[in-house]
Amino acid sequence: MKPPQCRYKKEQTEMELGKWEEGDLGFEDHGIFTIFGGFDYLDAGHQGMGWCIDLEFIEKFIRVFDTYTFNKCNNKLAWVEHTHGRIYRIISIDGKHEFDIQKWSDSFKDKIYHCKNCDAVLGEDEGTICKKCIDDAFEKVYKKKEVK
Numbered sequence: 083m084k085p086p087q088c089r090y091k092k093e094q095t096e097m098e099l100g101k102w103e104e105g106d107l108g109f110e111d112h113g114i115f116t117i118f119g120g121f122d123y124l125d126a127g128h129q130g131m132g133w134c135i136d137l138e139f140i141e142k143f144i145r146v147f148d149t150y151t152f153n154k155c156n157n158k159l160a161w162v163e164h165t166h167g168r169i170y171r172i173i174s175i176d177g178k179h180e181f182d183i184q185k186w187s188d189s190f191k192d193k194i195y196h197c198k199n200c201d202a203v204l205g206e207d208e209g210t211i212c213k214k215c216i217d218d219a220f221e222k223v224y225k226k227k228e229v230k
């Protein structure tokens with residue numbers, strides 16, 4: 083098997099075969115939806131994952147392992163472009179499906195750090211809608227009730 087080329091050469095990534103292990107989905111301490119698990123590299127070493135993700139991530143992730151459910155990804159191999167501290171890209175063994183995690187991560191960050199309603203930058207304790215929009219929405223509902 084010839085490994086695919088690295089894309090993030092500037093970051094000095096390397097391409098290795100990794101076995102996905104102990105994959106799970108759930109909520110971490112702060113209630114953020116997270117993927118858990120890790121890659122066991124055939125050469126040596128293990129790289130854990132505990133990232134805040136969305137549905138798009140799961141869809142693309144499953145496709146790389148050429149299967150239908152998240153559970154079935156366990157113990158399957160994929161090419162992993164990574165550095166010691168970060169996973170940039172995963173690619174199916176046959177090279178047909180790739181998931182550029184770095185690219186996904188960049189757009190996901192934009193999505194979560196801005197209010198979905200007014201696009202204001204969110205504070206740390208705000209979810210996906212800023213406090214002002216929530217207050218405005220409550221006020222509208224409250225006013226409607228008062229009119230009646």
Ligand SMILES: [Zn+2]
Pocket residue numbers: 197198199200201202211212213214215
């Ligand atoms: Zn807002």
